[in-house]
Amino acid sequence: MVEHILNLKNTALNDINLAQTLSELEEIRVKYLSKKGEVSLLMGKLRDLSPEERPAFGQQVNVLKESLEVALYQKKQVLEDQALLLSMASEKIDVTLPGYQFYQGSLHPLNQVIEDLEDLFVGMGYEVAEGPELENDHYNFEMMNLDKDHPARAMQDSFYTDETMLLRTHTSPVQARTMLAKKGEPLRIICPGKVYRRDDDDPTHSHQFTQIEGLVVDRNITFANLKDALLKMVRHLFGPERMIRLRPSYFPFTEPSVEVDVTYIKKDGSIGYIEILGAGRVHPNVLRMGGYDPEIYQGFAFGVGVERIAILKYKIDDIRHFYTNDLRFLRQFKGVNK
Ligand code: DAH
DSSP states (O other): OHHHHHHHHHHHHHHHHHOOSHHHHHHHHHHHHSTTSHHHHHHHGGGGSOTTTHHHHHHHHHHHHHHHHHHHHHHHHHHHHHHHHHHHHHOOOOTTSOOOOOOOOOOOHHHHHHHHHHHHHHHTTOEEOOOOSEEEHHHHTGGGTOOTTOGGGGGTOOOBSSSSEEEOSSSTHHHHHHHHHHTTOOEEEEEEEEEEOOOOSSTTOOSEEEEEEEEEEETTOOHHHHHHHHHHHHHHHHOTTOOEEEEEEEETTEEEEEEEEEEEEOTTSOEEEEEEEEEEEEOHHHHHHTTOOTTTOEEEEEEEEHHHHHHHHHTOSOGGGGTSOOHHHHGGGTTTTO
16 A cells, blocks of 8 residues: 555656646646545545554555645746747847827716705705616605696606606605604705706706705705805806805795896806706795704805806816717816815
């Protein structure tokens, strides 16, 4: 038996020694050390031995196994080194070729506007809230004080998947969802997200666009608080010299409601106004449906189009640039907010 082990060892070491390539070496490993290899077969012979002979035999086979493993490992290193040297000698590198230019990605301009506004409002104690894009009629309209045959629905509703579900037409349903989730606690949120409406294919409209909704509900909230939040937002976005103008308007979910214009300098040097968002004091019905007593709690809300902000801020002439992912367009916005 001992002799048999010795023979096996010698042949195996000899095989390993003679191996020329890594794949030959692997074949040798399989031949000797795999589950059905020679060393396992030898172990199998334990059964034929008497109990006294077994420990010594088992130990010798283990020693054999270890020495083969060591030899295989060492030979593998040698062959790998050889292979590397060989490939370095045969492959040529032309060090005179110019380097490859590579581009670092950057945030989409719309996401830059969203992140910028999130930073601003989170700094003022707001939380960022989100809601589903496929929304229930109940949240999208009814809880926003637009019941089933409210005429204002006609301006918006477009993409229904069945009787009750539609692609949300604005981020306002997140107001309703958050109010219910807060169960009567005061809240301050902003909610960025995609919204959907049928629209003409023209340079200023898209069937899918992005909004940021703001909502504050607390005691003693007045229109002056809304004005403060809006002015801070506008100046943060467009510069400290900007002014805002609040024009009376109508939204079913706010009362009173305003449209908000921001000043800009016209070509002739005079001051003009451009509309950027809708806002108002939260309608008592909306508060009530959201679980707040309008006698105790008041709120303000606003909804702003992110594309519109980006168009004004970066002077973009066609809303469709945002969605075509043309790198020549996108690369211009790298780091513009920093
Ligand atoms: N939801 C309105 C829209 O999509 C925008 C809006 C106006 C949101 C006034 C508001 C608001 O929260 O108070 O046109």
